[in-house]
Amino acid sequence: MRDGTEGLEQALDYVYGSALLQQRCIFHKLRNVSGKCVSLDRKEKKLMMEQAAVVYQATSAPEAQARLAAFAEHWRPTQPQAVATFEHEFEQTIRYFSLDGIAREVLRSTSRLVRSNRELRRKFRQVGCFSSPRGAEVAVYIQVTRLNAQWARTSWWEASHFLALDLLNINP
Amino acid sequence: MGHLDVLWVPMLECQQCEHDVVAQFAILEKYQRFWLDAPHRAIFGSGLARSLRQLSQEWAATVGASVGLRTINERINQLEARLSQVHREPITDVPAVVQFDGIWLSTQTQQDGIHEDNRKRKRHRKRGKRMVVLVTLGLWTDGSGKRHILDWEVAEKEEQAAWERLVQRL
Numbered sequence A: 001m002r003d004g005t006e007g008l009e010q011a012l013d014y015v016y017g018s019a020l021l022q023q024r025c026i027f028h029k030l031r032n033v034s035g036k037c038v039s040l041d042r043k044e045k046k047l048m049m050e051q052a053a054v055v056y057q058a059t060s061a062p063e064a065q066a067r068l069a070a071f072a073e074h075w076r077p078t079q080p081q082a083v084a085t086f087e088h089e090f091e092q093t094i095r096y097f098s099l100d101g102i103a104r105e106v107l108r109s110t111s112r113l114v115r116s117n118r119e120l121r122r123k124f125r126q127v128g129c130f131s132s133p134r135g136a137e138v139a140v141y142i143q144v145t146r147l148n149a150q151w152a153r154t155s156w157w158e159a160s161h162f163l164a165l166d167l168l169n170i171n172p
Numbered sequence B: 001m002g003h004l005d006v007l008w009v010p011m012l013e014c015q016q017c018e019h020d021v022v023a024q025f026a027i028l029e030k031y032q033r034f035w036l037d038a039p040h041r042a043i044f045g046s047g048l049a050r051s052l053r054q055l056s057q058e059w060a061a062t063v064g065a066s067v068g069l070r071t072i073n074e075r076i077n078q079l080e081a082r083l084s085q086v087h088r089e090p091i092t093d094v095p096a097v098v099q100f101d102g103i104w105l106s107t108q109t110q111q112d113g114i115h116e117d118n119r120k121r122k123r124h125r126k127r128g129k130r131m132v133v134l135v136t137l138g139l140w141t142d143g144s145g146k147r148h149i150l151d152w153e154v155a156e157k158e159e160q161a162a163w164e165r166l167v168q169r170l
Helices: A006-019 A026-035 A042-053 A060-073 A080-087 A104-108 A112-125 A133-151 A156-170 B038-047 B053-061 B071-079 B080-088 B159-169
Strands: B097-118 B122-139 B147-155
Touching: A026 A042, A026 A080, A042 A060, A042 A080, A060 B080, A060 B097, A080 A156, A104 B053, A112 A133, A112 B097, A112 B122, A133 A156, A133 B038, A133 B080, A133 B122, A156 B038, A156 B080, B038 B053, B053 B071, B053 B159, B080 B147, B122 B159, B147 B159
Parallel strands: none
Antiparallel strands: B097 B122, B122 B147
């Protein structure tokens, strides 16, 4: 699961080749489409984005393609850029149809990671500007450990205690 | 916990040769200013997004004297020594789905040249720089709802080389 960053796609292709099924995040895709809307008031934009979201409520890949075609036909005359953005590499956003047995919510968007990143951002905002890349790396490490402990239902107090013990081992 | 004004640490002497015997005191050492769980408190507070200033005030209240921000920061940053090992830890339980994303932050980088700050102290010139943290989150689809941040990489930009370094480690 990834956004549309080219470097990431190339890196995954280079390391894993075709063995890996890559799925583009539909949330990022819809946000990009929304960003390309021009000269629409709030109500029209809302309507357009609702129709765009309906494309991903299809039950199969061909149905999603058909819904996209209908969407494009309706909006292309007034919103050509938004439609072009939607159509660009659209197949990469509907690969989840080829996977059975995995909950679609997990496969369609990177929302869980976006939520985790929000926690990291909370620390970044508190610091403002790290005095060195080293400080930034350590701050990320601490936050990652805290989040992983939280998801594993371990208290942060306990998890941070282990980190402190590691520190004592490094520097007795 | 608190401030001990006068603490006498016993000096041991061998009864036969009359030489000093080195004794390791696990709780307190002579001239020790901070208690053993101080790093723990610092890491715990930092994880909860408390600022160095807040941590400094907390420590100062406990030891009864001011504690520099740099002192606390240096203690926290000692964790850097663990990073190379953390990035090399094998993934034993492989997740079905891995999500990738980047998140931006600001850092300062040291430049050539020295300048004087407002208090006439000599300081290296520094420059702000945006950097990105590339993050990978593993999700398990066995109904356990398990998720785990597998690894991360601090890079200058979201370019192929940076992603490759991270993906190769997975």
